[in-house]
Amino acid sequence: MTTQRSDILTANYTTFHTPHPFQTVISKLYSSIGFPSDVGKWKEVTKSITSYGEASQDAFVKEIENLVGPHGFMIFLEINHGQWTPLFLPSQPRLQCHRIILGNPLIAITMLKHDMNTGLFVPVEVLVREIEAGGCEVGYVVPSSLIVGSSHLDEYSDEKKELKKAAGVLDEKLEVLCRWICEE
Numbered sequence: 001m002t003t004q005r006s007d008i009l010t011a012n013y014t015t016f017h018t019p020h021p022f023q024t025v026i027s028k029l030y031s032s033i034g035f036p037s038d039v040g041k042w043k044e045v046t047k048s049i050t051s052y053g054e055a056s057q058d059a060f061v062k063e064i065e066n067l068v069g070p071h072g073f074m075i076f077l078e079i080n081h082g083q084w085t086p087l088f089l090p091s092q093p094r095l096q097c098h099r100i101i102l103g104n105p106l107i108a109i110t111m112l113k114h115d116m117n118t119g120l121f122v123p124v125e126v127l128v129r130e131i132e133a134g135g136c137e138v139g140y141v142v143p144s145s146l147i148v149g150s151s152h153l154d155e156y157s158d159e160k161k162e163l164k165k166a167a168g169v170l171d172e173k174l175e176v177l178c179r180w181i182c183e184e
Contacts, residue, residue, distance in 0.1 A: 009149040012142040014175070018182035022096045022130035025138065028181040029128065032069040033102045036078045041067055042105075061106065068104050071177040076123050077101040082130070096130040107173070110166040111147060114159050118167075121146045124174055128181075138178050143170045 018025060034041070045063045049056060067074045081097040103123025111118040127139045144167035153160040 007150065009146055011149075012145040013139060014142055014178070015137055015139040016178055016182045017131075017135065017137055019135040020182065020184070021134075022128065022136045025136050025181050026096070026098060026128050029100065029126070029177075030075075032071045032177060032181070033073045033100070034067070034069060034075040036075065038067075038075055039077055042074065042076055064104065064106055068106075071180065072104050072107065072173050073102045073177060074104060075100060075102055093132050095132060096128075096136075098128045099125055100128065101125050107166075107170055110169070111163055114163040114166070115147075115151045115153055117150050117152065118147050118163070120150065122170070124170070126174075126178065138182055140174060140178060143174060144168055 030036075045060065045067070048063070049060065064074075077100070079099040081099060082095060085097070086092075086094050101123050102125070108118070108122040111122065121143055124143050125140065127137075129137045129139070131137055144164065147167040147170075148160075148164050151160060151163055153163060
């Protein structure tokens with residue numbers, strides 16, 4: 001028999017406003033996580049898994065370490081909303097708006113090992129949006145606000161504490177990246 005459970009989650013959304021032009025901000029992001037042309041590289045690494053022993057794990061770790069940038073993330077997907085929305089919003093200014101999925105499996109596993117529900121929230125996403133008045137906005141949902149909130153682990157268990165700690169590390173890394181791309 002199928003059952004359904006619904007949980008209400010409260011998410012924290014962080015936004016950085018910067019006077020820098022969209023192209024400057026998105027270029028800095030790409031310089032850290034890779035370019036849209038790098039999206040398929042993750043899939044190639046997973047396709048190369050032929051066994052699940054220690055040697056394969058070591059090879060996987062090395063491959064991922066080669067793909068992530070200086071802030072510890074790699075690009076998984078980019079959706080360019082600015083490319084298609086003018087079809088439906090012709091009277092509005094044509095502004096850039098890119099949703100970018102980024103992450104690192106080596107960070108994700110620090111949470112997935114405690115609760116596989118984390119898989120819904122890693123990799124993470126960032127929205128880089130051009131502002132009509134100038135500059136741009138970089139926004140994201142603070143990962144721990146969803147990861148910890150969606151966990152079915154006992155609130156006071158050691159495993160839940162470890163999940164919170166690992167999610168906090170991800171929060172910090174994502175904030176550092178977003179602050180960096182908005183700086184001069």
